[in-house]
Amino acid sequence: MRLATLRNARPDGELVVVSADGARYLSAPGLNLISAIADWDAALPMLGRLSALLETGAGGHLDPARIMAPMPRSWQWLDGSAFATHGELMQIAFNLPPVDRERPLMYQGMSDRFYGPNDAIPLPSEADGIDFEGEFGVIVDAVPMGVTAEEAASHIKLLVQINDWSLRAIAPVEMKTGFGWIQAKPPCSMAPFAVTPDELGADWANGRIGADLSVTWNGERFGLVRGDQMGFSFPELIAHAARSRDLVAGTIIGSGTVSNAEYATRGSACISERRAIEMIADGKPSTAFMAFGNTVRMEAITSDGRKPFGAIDQKVVSA
Amino acid sequence: MRLATLRNARPDGELVVVSADGARYLSAPGLNLISAIADWDAALPMLGRLSALLETGAGGHLDPARIMAPMPRSWQWLDGSAFATHGELMQIAFNLPPVDRERPLMYQGMSDRFYGPNDAIPLPSEADGIDFEGEFGVIVDAVPMGVTAEEAASHIKLLVQINDWSLRAIAPVEMKTGFGWIQAKPPCSMAPFAVTPDELGADWANGRIGADLSVTWNGERFGLVRGDQMGFSFPELIAHAARSRDLVAGTIIGSGTVSNAEYATRGSACISERRAIEMIADGKPSTAFMAFGNTVRMEAITSDGRKPFGAIDQKVVSA
Numbered sequence A, B: 001m002r003l004a005t006l007r008n009a010r011p012d013g014e015l016v017v018v019s020a021d022g023a024r025y026l027s028a029p030g031l032n033l034i035s036a037i038a039d040w041d042a043a044l045p046m047l048g049r050l051s052a053l054l055e056t057g058a059g060g061h062l063d064p065a066r067i068m069a070p071m072p073r074s075w076q077w078l079d080g081s082a083f084a085t086h087g088e089l090m091q092i093a094f095n096l097p098p099v100d101r102e103r104p105l106m107y108q109g110m111s112d113r114f115y116g117p118n119d120a121i122p123l124p125s126e127a128d129g130i131d132f133e134g135e136f137g138v139i140v141d142a143v144p145m146g147v148t149a150e151e152a153a154s155h156i157k158l159l160v161q162i163n164d165w166s167l168r169a170i171a172p173v174e175m176k177t178g179f180g181w182i183q184a185k186p187p188c189s190m191a192p193f194a195v196t197p198d199e200l201g202a203d204w205a206n207g208r209i210g211a212d213l214s215v216t217w218n219g220e221r222f223g224l225v226r227g228d229q230m231g232f233s234f235p236e237l238i239a240h241a242a243r244s245r246d247l248v249a250g251t252i253i254g255s256g257t258v259s260n261a262e263y264a265t266r267g268s269a270c271i272s273e274r275r276a277i278e279m280i281a282d283g284k285p286s287t288a289f290m291a292f293g294n295t296v297r298m299e300a301i302t303s304d305g306r307k308p309f310g311a312i313d314q315k316v317v318s319a
Helices: A033-038 A040-055 A084-094 A149-155 A171-177 A197-203 A234-241 A271-282 B033-038 B040-055 B084-094 B149-155 B171-177 B197-203 B234-241 B271-282
Strands: A002-006 A014-018 A024-027 A077-080 A106-109 A121-123 A134-140 A156-163 A212-217 A220-226 A252-254 A295-301 A311-318 B002-006 B014-018 B024-027 B077-080 B106-109 B121-123 B134-140 B156-163 B188-190 B212-217 B220-226 B252-254 B295-301 B311-318
Touching (some): A002 A024, A014 A040, A024 A040, A033 A040, A033 A134, A077 A234, A084 A271, A106 A234, A106 B106, A134 A212, A134 A234, A149 A156, A156 A234, A156 A295, A156 A311, A234 A252, B002 B024, B014 B040, B024 B040, B033 B040, B077 B234, B106 B234, B134 B212, B149 B156, B149 B234, B156 B197, B156 B234, B156 B252, B156 B311, B188 B311, B234 B252
Parallel strands (some): A077 A252, A121 A311, B077 B252
Antiparallel strands (some): A077 A106, A212 A295, A295 A311, B002 B014, B014 B024, B134 B252, B156 B188, B212 B220, B212 B295, B295 B311
């Protein structure tokens, strides 16, 4: 099942179920995704009935201009950095402390706004080192403190695709404090559709999304990276996050930048990683960060050629 | 004006205006604090009329058992560490990088739950180094990206008093990653009343709260610290936070642990700081962290002897 959120007068928008071809939708009356996930066992059968109706050809035309992020705001966004290759490249290039393979990396990011897939992204300055980060995420229902990774798997209700906007000139300054990022992490964007895990078919396995993520910068292919090389699975990330807190329903857990051992052929999902590869190879980076007016497109492709999340396709503009 | 939130069937509770003596209240029909702050210009006159009614003796008996945090959840909690003395003591004791006096320290904390002033605090293990942090905070309405500190002052609508629970055995492990805290920062608690700045009288000046904060651990005075020694004011913290993002209405900005240059006579607002002082003086800490069953009480006292926020008074329990 594929869900989207359409713009209406309310900040959380209107929850809709979308047809397999992404062309038609039916509204879930009175629901938004954050209310639905809070009572998922009640919402799911109703959403399933709408999905079945769509298969009969029912539903209205889905206007892309109305599509917001599937969850335009959430109470919590916890982003991991679970791809070992990315961590190692950054560690070598920037002389960071060794990567801890026993303990996931994770930060708490702003969650009060997620941009829609085609929103313009207003940022204050090109000098901040504007970068994209293509990643996957999961949305959970309420998770109790102390959950194990085994137990955590059943709390994953939806999968999403995310662009974690990052300002690389600020990131190391904030990182050095140990306090994590504020200025270096403006709002993220989400692809149009949040999907139930069964939509991924064989590409949802071992708590990881195995689909390819295509990343295109100003129309040129930048990376075609696969999501299954996470050093920690999503259930392991959830268990890490819930060590000393209950996770509120609607919490979004991110994978961090998708990154592959085969980066030489597959490319990268963020500019910073390409620059790190250049620094390691040549002693200095040669790829510049984004300029105002630049565009980025991100689209996941399953092993059987489907595009379950739809595409992020957006432009950076001066705030 | 003093506001509180009473427990009802909804997660955001019921917003009420409280009399000057804290004994009576009148409900703000249909409002909670997060909805009120989103349309503060409309809410304020109505709340003011309720406050005037309370002065005539109207209102019901305020049952302390129903009191939640004034804002039981928020879309965003950004906690500073603005007291220079605290930063310097931690820097010396733990051999951290020098404190940057030009740039505020700030992390994004979990905001989906704030405990009420008398809630029991469930935590997973005494071995985590359970600590309190007495601090002040402000609640803002919508703040645009790029706001200056001068402009930010007018966005401060309410003042609050906070206990930022911290797990000190985990904190340095997470800090070392540069990603900030997840496991080391379970939900915070709030004192009963959010107050408009005029309630502080002369103790609200220069964007700082000048009141004393009394901190009592298991019934013994631990600190009587004053809030006006912030190295950065609240408006400066807001401007820092809004460098690359709009701040959503209801964002709470924290001061960090209140700390004074006169710590030898005034004490501290967290155990970690006392331990740092011991480490500097004696080479090792002698004060242990909290045990299950321990209590902490925190209460601000204005220079004219009032207690505008009421008291946090709560017990740590095994989760």
